[in-house]
Amino acid sequence: MKRRDFVGLTGLAAGSLLLPSIPGFGSGLLVPAERLLEPGMDVAMKKRLADVALNAATSAGASYADVRIGRYLNQGIFTREKQVQNIASSESQGVGVRVIANGTWGFASTNQITDEGIAKAAQLAVAIAKANSKVQKEPVKLVPQKGYGVVSWKTPITQNAFEVPIAQKVDLLMETNAKALAGGASFVNSALFQVNEQKYFASTDGSYIDQDVHRIWPTFTVTAIDRASGKFRSRPAMSASMGLGYEYLTPSAKEKIAGPAGSDVIGYKQRYDILEDVTNATKQVKQKLTAKSVTPGKYDLVLDPHHLGLTIHESVGHPLELDRVLGYEANYAGTSFADLAWKAKNIPYGSKAVNIVADKLQPGSLGAVGYDDEGVKTGQWNLIEQGKLVDYQKIRDQAHMVGQDHSDGCCYAQSWQDVQFQRMPNVSLQPGKAKLSVDDMVRGVDKGIYIAGNGSFSIDQQRYNFQFGGIVFYAIEKGKITGMLEDVAYQANTQEFWNSCAASCDESDYRLVGFFNDGKGQPSQSSAVSHGSATTRFNGVNVINTARKIG
Amino acid sequence: MAILSQSEAQAILTKVLSFSKADECEASLSGNIGGNVRTARNTISTSGANDNVSLAVESRFGKRSGVATCNQFDDATLRNCVQRAEEIARLAPESPEYMPLLGPQQYVAAPDSFSQRTAAINPDYRATQVAAGMQLCDQQKLSSAAFLEDSAGFRAVRNSKGLQAYQQRSGITYSVTVRTPDGTGSGYATADYNDASKLDTTALTATAAKKAAMSREAKAIEPGKYTVIMEPAALVANTDASLLAALMGALDARNADEGRSFLSKKGGGNKKGEKLFDERVTIYSDPTNPEIADLTFSGDGRPHQKTTWIEKGVVKNLYTSRYWAQKAGIPDIPRPNGWIMEGGTQSLEDMIKGTAKGILVTRLWYIRPVDPQTLLYTGLTRDGTFYIENGKIKHPVKNFRFNESPIIMLNNLEAIGKPVRMGGNLVPPLKIRDFTFTSLSDAV
Incomplete structure (x- = not known):
């Protein structure tokens, strides 16, 4: 969905520059909130309908078929200052059928969840596959996948956010806004997004998930x-989008971790304290108005996990997607410098301190599911070991291209009406093995900048050259935080940057940051993904000053 | 049933309104049929088709409002949808920004925004269209990745205050990236139309192929301030943020009045009426322009009319919500769909000929805001960047990262070419001096 569609739907065009799109609202029907608590279709009924799709597809000539019967629930609550701007609850239900016929993929979807509607979609998918097979050159080859039979999986949440009364959620956001206004903020927008994907997958391999x-x-x-x-500054939340229920909003002292002394930064692990964060934000946003403008040059950067997660996402997560590596995203998201020929050269991706793992398992992460959207059980695998690139992210129709006999289980579609394809799993930098606190790390830096929070981000289509901003910036001089900076962005090359990685703090500093809106594909689809890391130091990175004079 | 006629659509909407018990009720119907096909490595990768009609009902009790939607049209479902909107409205908080629904409106005569040719597209048509480009690249031993997407549909609105609107529209977009097999050259071309018969995928692929071949063995030149010629696809993108769309997206009156826009004035107020750009910069919107025909009514029912946004460098109008227009006592103008930047008569080739030293930019990519205060954006060149010397393309150059503001860019204007359609707008190529490139990229 395009951002513009979402803004139009929620009536937030003005003053909402910061609210992103989330999938589901675009295709979903707006419903009363209580509807989100009603149970979905009975699982036996889903199995019966799934078989209708699979039978219709194979009867029409498909050699393989899978079907996803989906019910996608969303709720967004939007406020500014003392008022609620919008409360939208949506439900989107339908069926997507994917087939291989004449060695070619075909896909069709329908919101008619009846035997006739589903059979028609399956037949259309086969017809599309056959039409395209006339100009197809390489037949699709799937690595084998055994059926799991009838299985199920649930995100291990403590409290379903849809069960929390809307009034309680609105109260929390209004209290958040009140703290900001009381602290002297000029404006405050707040929002709460909640997502529940109820999805049923079945395939001709014999899985019913x-x-x-x-x-x-x-x-x-x-x-x-x-x-x-005439100057203005903003400071967004340091929350993360998470694979959690409403329990994420119950603060817990043991889930907080302080930034370096002198920084006022607080990081959050599996629980978030929105009232504390907005109080800090209000204090910091006022400091930003008068903070010293950075002197450009080389600095040692100390990057907090909320910030570093986005750099990992762009400069490691994306270049190691096998579809990009092979050229399937050339017309939109781009390709990758880290292609198969580059990998064979054994050039170090990063320093020995860089160990990066892909997974679809971490509790609380956005990537965590039991099975992916083509019925493969999820797992964990290494992408970079001691700075060396060892693997990519693959799905069933790609694995054979790199001689692998199984899928990595990272296939995903944003809804029943979109076709599934390879999407980024959680990609996380492993914490350092030696005990190292953030204060210890800062103590060792002579001339540096501590950056917390993810901000502006841009990277080229092959993932070489990037530029990242942040949320708050602090000067480090001779081992101490000496004050806030503004207008900071760093520009680097992926390989130079990861090779300048000096050390990561230990496991006690490790936490996740997540994104609801990773875009890829045409038509573009959103995927949700988390990235874990501990605060990490990078030496001698080029920092630019982003202030300009206009009119 | 995706493309309903005006009488079919209004009949459903009239029935919906008859079920309403609310103080005010507005119903809108949208329908689309369409599909897409995607290629990479000169073969088809994925494709899809869609066909949907949906109804949205907004019900209001006093200052409380609720919206419900459905996509089935039997009486029971329609009745239920209206009831759900009323339930949501009763539970909603009062909106301090409430505005009554609009009454009957005068819309400008509907332009030809719909093409039967586009509505009639089938999977075979799509496969044939992309196959033409793939064949060309096969012959030239190049690798293409392309995307073709079409849709045709309608939108209809009716409310309890007597507002009625209906219009059909269609669109088709094609984009293609061609790469040399060794990965050292890349070229891009894109176009979009209402009418599919205007689309020439072979010609676009040929342009991208030529750029791919020309961009091999790019030379690195020092980053810094350069005179650039920006092709329309470098100024507006239909897939990503862009410098000119960022500027047009920042003409919101409320943000300016609230002090959080480049248009906010020191001490309060906004910069409407001030000259902020080169005097050759004129940007307006006109829903009746046949080249970019679009809906003549906005989402909330306000008419789109010909509106001048920037005239000879002076900010003439800002768009606004109905609420803010009333509160601030300013003209009530909705945000436009497409817009038109006035240009000259020079073709891109003429502009290159008239350039002693400069850089030709095919496309910009991954454009993200850096500082909303100055509208500073960063991003990179992509898929065909060339050094111009003495009126000729001399050689390809490595891609650059830029950090630049469209405000600064439109003050450093050297020349404006002939506008072409891009992403539903009419955009001329621009020649800009002192465009700021801050680093090099090895990306091809």
């Missing part, structure tokens, strides 16, 4: 304006 996936994302943006100078 029922999954119930939950996600949540509380967020806000505080804005401070100095009318006299």
